Amino acid sequence: MTATQRLIITAVLTLFLACAGGRPPLPDRAIEDGARSGATLFGAGEFAAALRTYRKALGEAQRFDLPELQARYRFNIGRIYYECAELDSALNFFLGSAALFAAAGRSNDAAVAGIFVALTRAYAGDTDSATAMLGPSAGRRDDATLATAQTIMALLRADPAAADCAADRAFKLLRRQKDAHGCGVIYYYRAMSSFMRRRHEETRHYLDSSLNCYRRSPERYRTWKTLLGRAIVEYCDGRIDEGDDYYRRAAHAAPDMVSFPAREIVRGCPPGWKP
Numbered sequence: 001m002t003a004t005q006r007l008i009i010t011a012v013l014t015l016f017l018a019c020a021g022g023r024p025p026l027p028d029r030a031i032e033d034g035a036r037s038g039a040t041l042f043g044a045g046e047f048a049a050a051l052r053t054y055r056k057a058l059g060e061a062q063r064f065d066l067p068e069l070q071a072r073y074r075f076n077i078g079r080i081y082y083e084c085a086e087l088d089s090a091l092n093f094f095l096g097s098a099a100l101f102a103a104a105g106r107s108n109d110a111a112v113a114g115i116f117v118a119l120t121r122a123y124a125g126d127t128d129s130a131t132a133m134l135g136p137s138a139g140r141r142d143d144a145t146l147a148t149a150q151t152i153m154a155l156l157r158a159d160p161a162a163a164d165c166a167a168d169r170a171f172k173l174l175r176r177q178k179d180a181h182g183c184g185v186i187y188y189y190r191a192m193s194s195f196m197r198r199r200h201e202e203t204r205h206y207l208d209s210s211l212n213c214y215r216r217s218p219e220r221y222r223t224w225k226t227l228l229g230r231a232i233v234e235y236c237d238g239r240i241d242e243g244d245d246y247y248r249r250a251a252h253a254a255p256d257m258v259s260f261p262a263r264e265i266v267r268g269c270p271p272g273w274k275p
Contacts, residue, residue: 035073037053038050039076040218042221043219045221045224054077058073058074061073071104074097077093078093078094078097078113082094090120091117091120098117114133115134115142115149118133118134134153147169147173148185148186151189155189163190164190167186171183174186180217181213181219184209187206187207187213188229190206191226192229195232200236211223211227220253224250227249227253230246231246244263
C-alpha cells in the first residue's frame with residue numbers, strides 16, 4: 001500500500017468516525033429554534049407574522065413526523081385564531097392539538113388544549129358541553145389555567161359572584177408563579193365583573209391594575225382589550241373625550257387580524273363586553 005493510499009484511507013475513516021460519533025442537529029431542535037420567534041411575535045401582537053412562523057414550523061414537524069411538536073404548533077395556531085375570535089378555525093386546531101398530546105402521553109398539555117376547546121365552544125354558544133369539560137371530573141388540569149377558564153365561563157353566564165371566586169383562585173396561583181401577564185388578564189376579568197354590577201370606579205381600578213401588569217410583561221397582545229374596556233366605562237359615564245382617548249389608544253394597541261369594533265358601537269355604552 002502506497003503512502004498516498006494510506007492517506008486516503010485514513011481520511012475516509014476519520015470522516016466516517018466523525019459522522020458516526022458526532023451529534024448532528026436534530027430536526028426538532030432546529031424547528032424549535034425557528035419557532036421561538038413565533039412566541040415573541042405573538043406576545044407583541046404581530047399575529048399575522050406569528051401565524052406564518054407557526055405554520056412553517058408545523059409543516060416541518062409534519063415532514064419529519066414529530067407528533068409532539070405538531071401538537072404544540074397546532075395549539076399555538078389555535079391561540080392566534082382564538083384571540084381573533086375565528087372560532088371554527090381555533091376549535092379545529094385545539095382539537096387536533098389535544099388529540100396529539102394525548103396520544104403522546106402528555107396529559108397536562110392535552111388538558112390545557114382541552115380547556116381551550118371548552119372555551120371556544122362556550123364562545124360559540126355551546127356553554128353546556130363547555131361547562132361539563134371544565135368540571136371537577138374532567139381530569140388533571142393546569143390549576144391557574146383552569147381557574148381562569150372558570151372565571152370566563154362565569155362571566156359568560158353573567159354570574160359575577162362566581163367569576164370573582166374563580167378569579168381569586170387564579171390570581172393567587174398566578175402571583176405565586178410571578179406571571180405578570182396572567183395577573184393582568186385576571187384584573188381585566190375582575191373589571192368585567194365589577195362592570196356587570198355597575199361599579200364603575202372599581203372597574204377603572206381593575207383595568208388600570210391590568211395595564212400595570214401588562215407593562216411588566218413582554219406579552220402585550222391583550223393590552224388593547226383593557227384599553228377598550230376603559231373606553232367603554234368612560235363612554236357609559238358620559239365622558240366622551242376620555243372615552244375617545246382610550247378608544248384611540250386601544251385601536252393603536254390592537255393586534256393585526258383582530259376585529260376592532262366601530263367607535264359608534266362602543267360609544268353606545270354596551271351593557272357588557274366579552275371576556
